[in-house]
């Protein structure tokens with residue numbers, strides 16, 4: 001079964017930035033083995049696998065170690081909306097983190113990005129611990145910046161084939177997001193729980 005997250009029309013810029021973030025973070029996460037869903041774009045919105053339940057208890061999850069290692073990833077992409085409610089599971093009990101619509105520059109004025117840039121931002125710790133957090137940081141460091149930025153550009157371009165946005169606003173997203181990722185990668189170790 002599929003779940004469709006419909007396009008938001010109330011803010012043209014951040015509605016589109018949200019799609020940039022969702023598509024990019026999904027692809028980045030999938031490359032790095034982070035438990036995020038694959039998403040695809042359609043004219044109605046983002047389509048992904050339907051997850052039937054929320055995760056309340058860590059013992060319910062089959063891929064708990066994988067999930068614990070995902071915390072630095074969520075911090076890296078500046079996901080200010082990671083909360084336990086966004087932890088869901090499929091029929092087999094595999095946990096996934098949903099909703100990356102508030103990552104990177106999406107739904108944030110620039111002054112706010114500066115304010116939170118060097119702080120932990122997630123509101124749920126994925127039951128992580130020092131060991132898994134460090135492993136998660138290593139996963140992030142395994143990716144080179146060039147491939148990361150190519151992926152960012154590709155994801156943005158794919159969204160732009162569905163929704164138009166002024167090129168200076170697109171460039172703002174690309175530049176700020178790339179800086180966020182550079183900057184926070186260096187800080188991650190100091191965020192440990």
Ligand SMILES: Nc1ncnc2c1ncn2[C@@H]1O[C@H](COP(=O)(O)OP(=O)(O)OP(=O)(O)O)[C@@H](O)[C@H]1O
Nearest residue numbers: 003005037048049050051052085086098099100101
């Ligand atoms: N793949 C999925 N399968 C089933 N339910 C989902 C899936 N993704 C999200 N949901 C549910 O739908 C809700 C809204 O989705 P999401 O969080 O991505 O959108 P949102 O625009 O941020 O909405 P909200 O403000 O409610 O968080 C989630 O909180 C979750 O309960």
Ligand SMILES: [Mg+2]
Nearest residue numbers: 081086098099
């Ligand atoms: Mg949400």
